Amino acid sequence: MSNESNSSAESANQSALxxxxxxxxxxxxxxxxxxxxxxxxxxxxxxxDKLYDAPIKLIVPRHEQGGCHMADGYARASGKVGVIVxxxxxxxxNLVTGLATAMMDSIPVVxxxxxxxxxxxxxxxxxEADTTGITRPITKHNSIVKDVKDLARTIREAFYxxxxxxxGPVLIDIPVDVEVARAAADDCPKMELPGYHVKTKGHPRxxxxxxxxxxxxxxxxxxxxxxxxxxxxxxxxxxxxxKAHLPVTMTLMGLGAFDQTKPESLxxxxxxxxxxxxxxxxNCDLLIAVGARFDDRVTGKIKSFAPHARIIHIDIxxxxxxxxxxxxxxxxxxxxxxxxxxxxQVEYRQRQEWFERIAEWKKKFxxxxxxxxxxxxxxxxxxxxxxxxxxxxxxxxGVGQNQMWTAQFYKFKRPRQxxxxxxxxxxxxxxxxxxxxxxxxxxxxxxxxxxxxSFNMTLTELATAVQYxxxxxxxxxxxxxxxxxxxxxxxxxxxxxxYSYLSNPxxxxxxxxxxxxxITCDKKADVSKTIKTMLSEKGPFVVDFKVEREENVWPMxxxxxxLHDMDGLDILESLV
Amino acid sequence: MKHIISALVExxxxxxxxVAGMFAxxxxxxxxxxxxxxxxxxxxRMTIVVVGDDNVxxxxxxxxxxxxxxxxxxxxxGKPVVARDLMLITISVPPEKRPELLSMIxxxxxxxxxxxxxxxxxxxxxxxxxxxAFIDMCRPYGIKNVARTGTIAMVRHSTAxx
Numbered sequence: 001m002s003n004e005s006n007s008s009a010e011s012a013n014q015s016a017l018x019x020x021x022x023x024x025x026x027x028x029x030x031x032x033x034x035x036x037x038x039x040x041x042x043x044x045x046x047x048x049d050k051l052y053d054a055p056i057k058l059i060v061p062r063h064e065q066g067g068c069h070m071a072d073g074y075a076r077a078s079g080k081v082g083v084i085v086x087x088x089x090x091x092x093x094n095l096v097t098g099l100a101t102a103m104m105d106s107i108p109v110v111x112x113x114x115x116x117x118x119x120x121x122x123x124x125x126x127x128e129a130d131t132t133g134i135t136r137p138i139t140k141h142n143s144i145v146k147d148v149k150d151l152a153r154t155i156r157e158a159f160y161x162x163x164x165x166x167x168g169p170v171l172i173d174i175p176v177d178v179e180v181a182r183a184a185a186d187d188c189p190k191m192e193l194p195g196y197h198v199k200t201k202g203h204p205r206x207x208x209x210x211x212x213x214x215x216x217x218x219x220x221x222x223x224x225x226x227x228x229x230x231x232x233x234x235x236x237x238x239x240x241x242x243k244a245h246l247p248v249t250m251t252l253m254g255l256g257a258f259d260q261t262k263p264e265s266l267x268x269x270x271x272x273x274x275x276x277x278x279x280x281x282x283n284c285d286l287l288i289a290v291g292a293r294f295d296d297r298v299t300g301k302i303k304s305f306a307p308h309a310r311i312i313h314i315d316i317x318x319x320x321x322x323x324x325x326x327x328x329x330x331x332x333x334x335x336x337x338x339x340x341x342x343x344x345q346v347e348y349r350q351r352q353e354w355f356e357r358i359a360e361w362k363k364k365f366x367x368x369x370x371x372x373x374x375x376x377x378x379x380x381x382x383x384x385x386x387x388x389x390x391x392x393x394x395x396x397x398g399v400g401q402n403q404m405w406t407a408q409f410y411k412f413k414r415p416r417q418x419x420x421x422x423x424x425x426x427x428x429x430x431x432x433x434x435x436x437x438x439x440x441x442x443x444x445x446x447x448x449x450x451x452x453x454s455f456n457m458t459l460t461e462l463a464t465a466v467q468y469x470x471x472x473x474x475x476x477x478x479x480x481x482x483x484x485x486x487x488x489x490x491x492x493x494x495x496x497x498x499y500s501y502l503s504n505p506x507x508x509x510x511x512x513x514x515x516x517x518x519i520t521c522d523k524k525a526d527v528s529k530t531i532k533t534m535l536s537e538k539g540p541f542v543v544d545f546k547v548e549r550e551e552n553v554w555p556m557x558x559x560x561x562x563l564h565d566m567d568g569l570d571i572l573e574s575l576v
Numbered sequence: 577m578k579h580i581i582s583a584l585v586e587x588x589x590x591x592x593x594x595v596a597g598m599f600a601x602x603x604x605x606x607x608x609x610x611x612x613x614x615x616x617x618x619x620x621r622m623t624i625v626v627v628g629d630d631n632v633x634x635x636x637x638x639x640x641x642x643x644x645x646x647x648x649x650x651x652x653x654g655k656p657v658v659a660r661d662l663m664l665i666t667i668s669v670p671p672e673k674r675p676e677l678l679s680m681i682x683x684x685x686x687x688x689x690x691x692x693x694x695x696x697x698x699x700x701x702x703x704x705x706x707x708x709a710f711i712d713m714c715r716p717y718g719i720k721n722v723a724r725t726g727t728i729a730m731v732r733h734s735t736a737x738x
Contacts, residue, residue: 319638
């Protein structure tokens with residue numbers, strides 16, 4: 001072989017190699033990513049250079065936290081993996097709240113972060129942070145890629161891990177030299193995950209044991225969590241409910257998994273859940289938990305939770321089972337598959353007495369409020385929003401009273417309709433999540449029902465909605481307080497409103513300054529037409545509803561109390 | 577109750593941090609944790625001794641298994657196991673007391689690995705109780721340093737002890 005042909009073979013070989021940045025883009029496209037979120041910075045520039053020509057729509061948030069919530073909102077609304085890109089150091093650190101939010105609610109998000117050059121790692125280089133160290137406890141998995149040959153495989157693994165089993169965020173840290181180094185595209189086609197096995201099929205014997213427990217039960221109750229939403233198991237759930245005739249209560253994360261307008265729905269349970277759901281839990285003889293994790297906000301005092309019930313727990317995460325409560329019939333696996341196998345084995349039973357008791361509780365203690373005041377009641381705004389959207393909107397929330405009233409007064413019909421930070425309780429989640437949801441579902445009406453202080457935390461993302469023409473709507477339930485904190489201070493700290501008030505700007509003016517529409521509504525008589533105006537707007541639009549300042553969320557199970565020991569029932573009862 | 581948990585993990589950077597971090601984040605107490613390579617260069621074995629009631633240890637086992645780089649987890653409780661610690665211990669000993677100490681070392685099947693005018697360093701291995709007993713016996717002389725590995729363990733496949 002001559003020298004010449006040798007060198008031409010080498011250069012042909014060289015051109016078959018792609019830089020890491022291109023491998024990232026190609027792998028994302030191969031995995032079906034068409035929309036992602038990302039903020040630029042020094043060490044991630046090689047990737048952004050390739051994204052310039054990529055067939056991927058990239059939305060640049062105003063802050064990486066917002067970007068991470070957008071990816072999360074995108075994932076929750078679409079069922080796909082949300083992707084967020086950030087630079088090293090501060091960029092990666094700003095993802096922390098977003099990743100922890102996604103982790104607690106089991107949301108499939110993949111974060112790609114730039115890192116300083118491999119040889120600088122550990123030297124306290126400019127914009128260096130130990131990203132994998134910082135994010136390890138708030139991701140389902142994370143890793144750093146030090147060889148470009150591992151890049152494509154690691155990204156495929158990240159998507160697989162994020163979206164299967166109990167979903168969750170996965171972070172990949174990529175040093176800038178790995179983005180630049182070249183490798184052949186198919187150097188690493190296979191996934192190598194010897195420690196990751198997802199058990200999807202439930203054990204047949206456990207399923208039949210569960211079925212016979214359901215068939216024998218006089219007072220059964222389904223307790224449904226976000227796992228049913230993640231598993232797309234709503235159809236199966238509905239079929240099970242109809243076939244066996246079961247009442248259903250949902251966690252905050254589970255709302256929409258079962259159509260709340262149906263008679264079998266007992267709405268949300270827990271600290272601010274319905275009295276009828278909480279009473280049903282405390283009186284049932286069989287609790288069928290599906291994709292729920294017995295969180296302290298759901299159970300109240302754990303020792304007295306569902307005291308008369310045997311417990312069936314269907315969950316894909318074995319570590320969730322028997323973590324907080326003793327379980328009689330555990331079934332590990334995918335909710336969709338397990339429910340489908342359960343349906344033919346269950347029998348219809350009238351359970352007239354049980355349903356009558358529930359109907360009585362429903363009649364006695366419905367969610368209600370006193371709308372005779374001259375001020376705007378926050379619940380009224382949400383009821384009116386529910387009415388005017390026909391219960392069809394995608395709703396995101398902040399955290400606190402606004403979130404609980406939304407859960408109580410908007411009736412969700414379908415999964416992926418309510419996007420809310422349940423586990424971590426992240427104030428500021430609502431607006432960026434709405435941006436992400438709208439990017440996923442351009443045709444949908446997306447409304448962020450937010451608190452004034454929650455909204456203030458991430459309001460800068462309104463500019464993102466404007467830039468990308470994402471016509472989200474925001475209803476600020478503005479009581480001028482950190483409302484839920486104020487409620488706790490009223491109830492548990494002698495009404496000492498210590499620092500729970502911040503002076504608010506004119507949010508409508510802020511919205512307009514950021515390029516969105518914005519109006520203030522402070523008259524009860526204007527609520528209905530204001531919502532109508534908002535919904536008819538073509539672009540992003542904010543309404544600042546000045547509501548009753550010291551309205552409380554009822555009922556309430558004070559922390560550590562029995563689930564049936566609810567405050568505020570007298571108030572509800574007096575209003576019926 | 578003490579449980580010995582044996583986990584086969586991927587031999588990759590960051591795995592120890594994953595495991596140790598999970599223990600800290602979930603407030604599980606580690607009595608000892610030993611990591612070493614296995615016959616397969618891709619895999620390491622972690623032997624972790626935890627103290628807790630059955631519920632806690634079941635959670636430990638499940639949470640460990642949930643970590644992506646953890647390939648297999650076994651709880652050895654209730655199984656016949658061989659469990660061993662290795663210790664290096666430096667003991668102060670004046671020349672006149674040396675014969676007495678050496679005979680004690682012999683009783684414990686220890687091995688002198690370093691010796692000076694005023695000290696000896698001894699290697700002892702065995703079940704944890706034996707190590708503790710040896711430390712106790714050395715106290716009257718004066719212990720200068722102790723380094724212990726923590727427990728490694730394996731399930732017995734036969735009942736015979738050679």
